[in-house]
Amino acid sequence: MKLFGSGHGACPGCGLPIAVKNVLEGVGPCFVANSTGCLEIISSQYGKSAWGVPYIHSVFENAAAVAAGIEVALKALRRTDEGPIVVFAGDGATADIGIGPLSGMFDRGHNVLYVCLDNEAYQNTGNQQSGLTPSGCYTTTTPAGKIMAGKQGQKKDMVAFALAHKLPYVATASVAFPRDIKRKAKRAIEFKGPKYIQIHSPCVTGWGLNGKQAIPVARLAVETGLYPLVEYENGELVRVKKVKERKPVEEYLKQQKRFRHLFKHPKGHEVVEELQKIADGNALKFGLDI
Amino acid sequence: MIRITPGAVSKPLESLKVKTGDWGAEYPVIEEEKCIGCGECEIFCPDLCIELIEAGMEKKGEKEKIIRVAKVNYEYCKGCGTCSVVCPAEAIKMELKDIYRGELK
Numbered sequence: 364m365k366l367f368g369s370g371h372g373a374c375p376g377c378g379l380p381i382a383v384k385n386v387l388e389g390v391g392p393c394f395v396a397n398s399t400g401c402l403e404i405i406s407s408q409y410g411k412s413a414w415g416v417p418y419i420h421s422v423f424e425n426a427a428a429v430a431a432g433i434e435v436a437l438k439a440l441r442r443t444d445e446g447p448i449v450v451f452a453g454d455g456a457t458a459d460i461g462i463g464p465l466s467g468m469f470d471r472g473h474n475v476l477y478v479c480l481d482n483e484a485y486q487n488t489g490n491q492q493s494g495l496t497p498s499g500c501y502t503t504t505t506p507a508g509k510i511m512a513g514k515q516g517q518k519k520d521m522v523a524f525a526l527a528h529k530l531p532y533v534a535t536a537s538v539a540f541p542r543d544i545k546r547k548a549k550r551a552i553e554f555k556g557p558k559y560i561q562i563h564s565p566c567v568t569g570w571g572l573n574g575k576q577a578i579p580v581a582r583l584a585v586e587t588g589l590y591p592l593v594e595y596e597n598g599e600l601v602r603v604k605k606v607k608e609r610k611p612v613e614e615y616l617k618q619q620k621r622f623r624h625l626f627k628h629p630k631g632h633e634v635v636e637e638l639q640k641i642a643d644g645n646a647l648k649f650g651l652d653i
Numbered sequence: 654m655i656r657i658t659p660g661a662v663s664k665p666l667e668s669l670k671v672k673t674g675d676w677g678a679e680y681p682v683i684e685e686e687k688c689i690g691c692g693e694c695e696i697f698c699p700d701l702c703i704e705l706i707e708a709g710m711e712k713k714g715e716k717e718k719i720i721r722v723a724k725v726n727y728e729y730c731k732g733c734g735t736c737s738v739v740c741p742a743e744a745i746k747m748e749l750k751d752i753y754r755g756e757l758k
Contacts, residue, residue, distance in 0.1 A: 368669055369728075370673055372673075375731035379699075380701070409663060411663070574731075574734050575733070578697065578735055
């Protein structure tokens with residue numbers, strides 16, 4: 364039986380199903396806990412479940428706590444051989460609303476793989492700013508007006524947050540590289556304890572793309588250095604996706620409606636420069652350039 | 654009549670009864686001569702509706718090699734065009750559905 368099926372309600376071109384099916388293929392049969400968000404809406408309507416694995420949705424903030432409960436219950440029932448536990452949560456559920464239960468789950472050391480599907484805003488309710496929204500991005504709660512040019516402040520560094528909890532495995536991935544997602548998910552469950560993978564996934568409606576642009580834009584995020592694909596094992600950086608001839612960030616920004624004000628706004632130039640600095644900083648920190 | 658299981662439990666893969674094939678304005682057409690059977694479209698397809706099928710055998714000296722080609726299940730394809738973008742052999746083209754071709758009167 365397939366682990367994730369056709370007929371779900373995702374927008375044409377959405378990155379979430381690509382991420383989910385490749386994580387599930389990497390992990391194999393498992394238990395899934397899901398927080399509120401796009402993925403829950405598209406895949407778990409009553410009588411239209413797209414899941415071929417045991418799946419539970421509770422509330423917005425507690426997916427990590429629910430997964431911790433499943434893990435302990437399986438241990439008590441001596442059924443730990445039935446498969447690993449995977450959490451799928453959006454960026455808002457990970458970085459803002461569910462960050463408390465997530466930290467608690469990391470702290471208690473439950474044997475859970477936590478997958479953050481990062482589409483860089485609350486896209487389910489129509490593009491509101493989250494902790495993982497990049498600077499300068501237009502959302503309905505950080506509109507581009509006369510004074511501000513989109514979101515103030517930077518994208519939250521959730522990889523550093525996970526590393527600060529001394530996790531055995533932390534990685535970032537992108538839906539533009541699904542084989543990489545599959546390999547990382549497979550590698551993650553070899554470790555005991557909490558694991559964290561953050562997957563960059565374009566949102567066609569929120570980012571202002573058509574379906575065909577989604578994968579090329581996700582690829583550009585990696586190629587510009589704004590979304591470095593890194594892999595930490597036991598706190599040490601073990602693998603990085605190198606980028607040949609790193610592209611300027613404008614190329615990535617220009618294709619998306621959520622950044623188009625940056626090229627007209629009086630402060631837009633500053634924001635683009637700041638984003639380029641972030642990309643250059645990533646390249647230096649992780650050694651992205653060949 | 655709707656029967657609700659205690660705790661509102663859905664059965665696995667019930668979404669298969671939702672035929673999403675009529676969502677999009679376009680549909681992919683695979684040119685089988687160009688398809689190299691790499692499976693890139695299968696791994697990317699967000700609607701899990703592309704599969705590699707065996708199309709025949711090819712003889713290379715003494716060894717026999719199975720030729721695989723991609724096949725789209727149009728019942729679920731939403732016409733996003735992701736497969737046409739990622740295909741390394743450029744074997745997938747998106748075509749407009751007939752019902753969107755008509756002229757406005």
